Amino acid sequence: MSLPAPESETTDVTAAPAPPHSHAVQSFFKHLFSINLDKSRPRIRLIALCFVCLFATVNVRLIYLGFEPDSQSIRRAAVEALSGARPDILDRNGEVLATDVKVMSVFAEPRRIIDKDEATELLTAVLPDVNARELRERLGSRKGFVWVKRGITPKQQQEVYHLGLPGVGFLPENKRVYPNGPIAAHVLGFANLDNVGIAGIEKYIDGQGLADLHNAGFNLTPDGLKPVQLSLDLRLTHGLRDEIAKGVEKYRAKAGGGAILDVNTGEVVALASLPDFDPNNPADALDPLHINRLAVGVYEMGSTFKSISIAMALELNKVTLRSTVDARSSLRFGRFTIHDFHATHRILTVPEVFTHSSNIGTARMALMVGVEGHKAFLKRMGQLDRLRTELPENAEPLVPKRWSELNTMTIAFGQGLNVAPLQALMAVGALVNGGMMIKPTFLKRSEEESQKDAVRVVRPEVSETMRYLLRLNAEIGSAKLANIPGYYIGGKTGTADKIIHGHYSKDKVFTTFMAIAPADKPKYLMLVLFDEPQALPQDGGYHTAAYNAGSVTGRVIERLGPMFGLPPRFEPPVQPFPLLAKLGYGMANVPAATTHGGH
Amino acid sequence: MIRFLNIFAIAALIGSAVYAYTIKYETIYRAEQINKLKHEIQAERDGIGVLRAEWAHLARPERIQELATKYLDLQPLSLNQIVAASAIPERSVRVDTIGRKLETLGLAEPTNTPRGKTAPSATTTPGRVQ
Numbered sequence: 029m030s031l032p033a034p035e036s037e038t039t040d041v042t043a044a045p046a047p048p049h050s051h052a053v054q055s056f057f058k059h060l061f062s063i064n065l066d067k068s069r070p071r072i073r074l075i076a077l078c079f080v081c082l083f084a085t086v087n088v089r090l091i092y093l094g095f096e097p098d099s100q101s102i103r104r105a106a107v108e109a110l111s112g113a114r115p116d117i118l119d120r121n122g123e124v125l126a127t128d129v130k131v132m133s134v135f136a137e138p139r140r141i142i143d144k145d146e147a148t149e150l151l152t153a154v155l156p157d158v159n160a161r162e163l164r165e166r167l168g169s170r171k172g173f174v175w176v177k178r179g180i181t182p183k184q185q186q187e188v189y190h191l192g193l194p195g196v197g198f199l200p201e202n203k204r205v206y207p208n209g210p211i212a213a214h215v216l217g218f219a220n221l222d223n224v225g226i227a228g229i230e231k232y233i234d235g236q237g238l239a240d241l242h243n244a245g246f247n248l249t250p251d252g253l254k255p256v257q258l259s260l261d262l263r264l265t266h267g268l269r270d271e272i273a274k275g276v277e278k279y280r281a282k283a284g285g286g287a288i289l290d291v292n293t294g295e296v297v298a299l300a301s302l303p304d305f306d307p308n309n310p311a312d313a314l315d316p317l318h319i320n321r322l323a324v325g326v327y328e329m330g331s332t333f334k335s336i337s338i339a340m341a342l343e344l345n346k347v348t349l350r351s352t353v354d355a356r357s358s359l360r361f362g363r364f365t366i367h368d369f370h371a372t373h374r375i376l377t378v379p380e381v382f383t384h385s386s387n388i389g390t391a392r393m394a395l396m397v398g399v400e401g402h403k404a405f406l407k408r409m410g411q412l413d414r415l416r417t418e419l420p421e422n423a424e425p426l427v428p429k430r431w432s433e434l435n436t437m438t439i440a441f442g443q444g445l446n447v448a449p450l451q452a453l454m455a456v457g458a459l460v461n462g463g464m465m466i467k468p469t470f471l472k473r474s475e476e477e478s479q480k481d482a483v484r485v486v487r488p489e490v491s492e493t494m495r496y497l498l499r500l501n502a503e504i505g506s507a508k509l510a511n512i513p514g515y516y517i518g519g520k521t522g523t524a525d526k527i528i529h530g531h532y533s534k535d536k537v538f539t540t541f542m543a544i545a546p547a548d549k550p551k552y553l554m555l556v557l558f559d560e561p562q563a564l565p566q567d568g569g570y571h572t573a574a575y576n577a578g579s580v581t582g583r584v585i586e587r588l589g590p591m592f593g594l595p596p597r598f599e600p601p602v603q604p605f606p607l608l609a610k611l612g613y614g615m616a617n618v619p620a621a622t623t624h625g626g627h
Numbered sequence: 628m629i630r631f632l633n634i635f636a637i638a639a640l641i642g643s644a645v646y647a648y649t650i651k652y653e654t655i656y657r658a659e660q661i662n663k664l665k666h667e668i669q670a671e672r673d674g675i676g677v678l679r680a681e682w683a684h685l686a687r688p689e690r691i692q693e694l695a696t697k698y699l700d701l702q703p704l705s706l707n708q709i710v711a712a713s714a715i716p717e718r719s720v721r722v723d724t725i726g727r728k729l730e731t732l733g734l735a736e737p738t739n740t741p742r743g744k745t746a747p748s749a750t751t752t753p754g755r756v757q
Binding site: 123124127128129130200205207208209211262263266267270512513514586587589590595596598 | 673676677679680681683684687688689692703704705706709711
């Protein structure tokens with residue numbers, strides 16, 4: 029309307045007779061869409077100015093946001109500080125050994141707290157176990173996010189909430205719990221407050237890539253993680269631990285331990301070491317008394333090592349079951365003399381050397397093999413190298429630096445070489461399972477899997493001979509206390525005098541007992557050990573292994589036997605040792621070897 | 628004509644705007660619902676986790692052993708309580724005691740019915756062996 033001139037020009041002759049109203053509307057639209065550069069320049073400027081203002085506002089806002097610590101970044105800091113989820117740990121039957129639970133933790137944003145002294149006072153009043161001075165320091169720091177207390181109870185959460193402090197909030201966190209307490213604690217290890225594995229299988233899990241995932245910023249949820257299934261059986265472990273605890277108390281031993289190994293798969297189905305700790309309270313675990321005596325402690329295994337020495341002599345064809353060894357007098361070597369604990373003063377057959385646990389006989393057999401052969405065999409049996417299982421805690425065996433004939437003689441009967449009991453268990457397992465060395469594992473696996481990296485260390489005949497000797501020892505030798513009927517047990521005792529101030533002590537001993545069940549086709553190998561057990565009057569004042577470790581093993585078999593899944597047998601098997609029978613050796617009940625022993 | 632088109636265009640504009648906003652708010656509502664459910668699921672999962680841990684804690688062998696010694700008269704399984712399947716005696720022969728009683732009473736004998744025909748099953752023994 030304000031521009032009448034172009035209107036009259038552009039209006040057609042045909043449009044002239046149209047009513048004035050419609051004419052006006054039409055001309056309005058025409059002007060609206062007409063392009064006249066002269067006239068639109070100021071409009072374009074105006075629009076440009078508008079956009080400049082708009083973008084300037086956006087930029088200012090962006091800069092402002094960049095400087096201001098927004099809640100988003102604090103959230104991120106919190107996620108980083110949050111403890112990550114860990115997979116559940118189950119036993120071989122699926123029972124829970126370790127799991128995550130959600131707990132609430134109190135955090136503070138120091139920048140948003142107005143009166144820090146008041147906040148400290150109020151918070152410590154509600155959470156009495158928080159150190160006031162430390163908390164004040166933390167609140168005074170320039171950090172955007174600090175923890176006040178991790179893992180509070182719902183009641184405490186309510187109380188803190190009612191304080192109504194600005195800048196104090198809650199975050200749900202994963203907390204590791206071990207519902208079974210000290211059972212299998214040495215295998216499980218523990219995780220710290222940040223849910224990082226510190227020891228045992230927990231550390232192993234972190235080593236398998238979980239820690240990397242956490243560090244890469246993945247917020248893992250427990251349901252996304254596959255549970256880790258251990259080879260341990262919760263019930264067997266409890267039974268073993270309970271019996272060993274009773275034994276430690278009864279014999280007033282300094283420490284005790286035990287393990288059950290599946291000799292065909294190398295799985296450790298039970299492990300206990302006392303004194304132990306509760307992984308829910310990790311501070312306990314640092315006590316050096318609480319080490320895993322099966323894997324971290326190294327000991328002179330005593331007579332249980334004789335199994336290895338005799339197997340060596342048999343494997344290298346130095347002796348057969350019918351061979352005889354002179355044990356008439358003590359064995360002198362330089363200024364050392366080797367005695368027998370149960371001296372027989374006669375010539376012994378190989379089975380008699382084993383059942384009488386003759387030091388002299390075993391030393392002589394080792395001498396037949398020689399120093400180099402002995403070393404090579406022990407190396408093959410894994411006794412000279414550190415045994416590495418899934419557990420990060422392990423120990424290097426104490427091998428003599430100079431290995432003379434004397435060393436060979438003493439090591440043959442279990443003195444002078446300190447190994448981890450688990451290591452000795454592995455070797456004896458290989459001797460009885462048919463001759464295959466299988467590395468012990470704490471993870472569940474099948475027999476096929478375990479056979480993959482199994483190495484043959486002795487011939488099947490030697491393995492069968494060892495089973496025969498162990499069975500013989502259970503019937504007529506020192507393992508009688510563990511010979512529980514029905515399970516066809518074989519066993520060997522071991523008593524090692526402890527070295528106190530560089531000398532072998534007479535009254536401080538380390539006793540071990542190894543048992544196989546059943547002896548004709550072993551499935552389980554048990555080890556029970558006691559550190560410094562005391563003699564009991566009813567045992568005739570003896571503190572040798574048969575009376576403590578042996579009798580406890582008997583108790584363990586009696587109690588756990590029904591849980592082993594091995595059918596009890598009432599009559600001894602008809603042909604337990606077929607290969608030996610072919611060679612003319614009878615059943616262990618009537619030891620054929622002893623009949624021609626005394627010549 | 629143009630006027631009609633304009634009105635139509637405006638109506639379509641308003642309509643599409645209303646439709647778009649409806650969809651938008653619906654989406655927001657649904658997304659909120661999804662989030663809420665996700666939170667609920669997570670809360671339930673956490674709850675299950677806590678309960679599982681609690682169950683494992685309550686059913687730990689140490690505690691069960693304590694309770695069992697306190698409240699149960701059970702003893703550890705001993706060897707003489709286990710027998711082989713072959714040692715179980717054979718099932719005894721089932722005796723039809725009622726039938727035998729009837730027999731001794733002479734009631735099992737065929738009765739002479741007025742039909743006069745003797746039943747062929749007269750010699751059936753009631754004491755059957757199964």
